[in-house]
Amino acid sequence: MIxxxxxxxxxxxxxxxxxxxxxxxxxxxxxxxxxxxMPGTGEPVSLYTHLAIRDDAHLLYGFAREQERALFxxxxxxxxxxxxLALGILxxxxxxxxxxxxxxxxxxxxxxxxxxxxxxxxxxxxEMRDRFPHWEQPGELAVGTQIPTSNVSSGPPDPVADAEAAxxxxxxxxxxxxxxxxxxxxxxxxEAMIKAALTRRLAG
Numbered sequence: 469m470i471x472x473x474x475x476x477x478x479x480x481x482x483x484x485x486x487x488x489x490x491x492x493x494x495x496x497x498x499x500x501x502x503x504x505x506m507p508g509t510g511e512p513v514s515l516y517t518h519l520a521i522r523d524d525a526h527l528l529y530g531f532a533r534e535q536e537r538a539l540f541x542x543x544x545x546x547x548x549x550x551x552x553l554a555l556g557i558l559x560x561x562x563x564x565x566x567x568x569x570x571x572x573x574x575x576x577x578x579x580x581x582x583x584x585x586x587x588x589x590x591x592x593x594x595e596m597r598d599r600f601p602h603w604e605q606p607g608e609l610a611v612g613t614q615i616p617t618s619n620v621s622s623g624p625p626d627p628v629a630d631a632e633a634a635x636x637x638x639x640x641x642x643x644x645x646x647x648x649x650x651x652x653x654x655x656x657x658x659e660a661m662i663k664a665a666l667t668r669r670l671a672g
Contacts, residue, residue, distance in 0.1 A: 469519055477513045500559035500659065501558055557581050627658040
């Protein structure tokens with residue numbers, strides 16, 4: 469089991485990144501919450517990881533915080549919630565916001581997340597109440613309060629198209645992803661653009 473990686477960030481192409489560890493490039497899929505928290509390429513990074521082994525692939529997922537990984541692991545134990553949907557949930561809101569939605573029975577907020585309908589939201593609330601690790605008391609929500617502006621992505625020259633593709637990979641339909649990005653073309657990076665779109669979507 470690979471539980472943590474420490475190395476150099478080589479590539480950042482949402483929702484993927486590549487981390488060089490002693491000459492070995494590890495490809496990880498991550499939530500936008502984690503990707504936005506990452507520094508620029510060429511900088512050192514440390515990530516908590518979760519390894520999923522399937523018949524056809526070994527998939528590695530990266531997390532900036534241990535608590536985010538804990539929530540990811542709790543989510544994929546819920547019936548009907550796979551790793552891709554779990555990452556979509558974590559991209560739309562951080563751990564504190566998700567805990568608050570569950571404790572407040574906020575079905576409406578959860579249904580704004582990609583791939584989460586009313587029945588899935590209700591199932592999440594019912595099943596997750598007893599599956600939470602021992603979270604600290606939530607403070608102010610981190611979602612949407614601050615988006616880093618100092619680390620500009622070194623990805624492809626069309627950040628809008630890149631952001632749209634990432635939103636589609638998280639479960640949004642192409643037309644919906646395009647609408648979510650309207651007015652965000654001046655965001656400083658692809659990651660910031662995606663995070664801003666998700667935050668705006670969550671706010672309704």
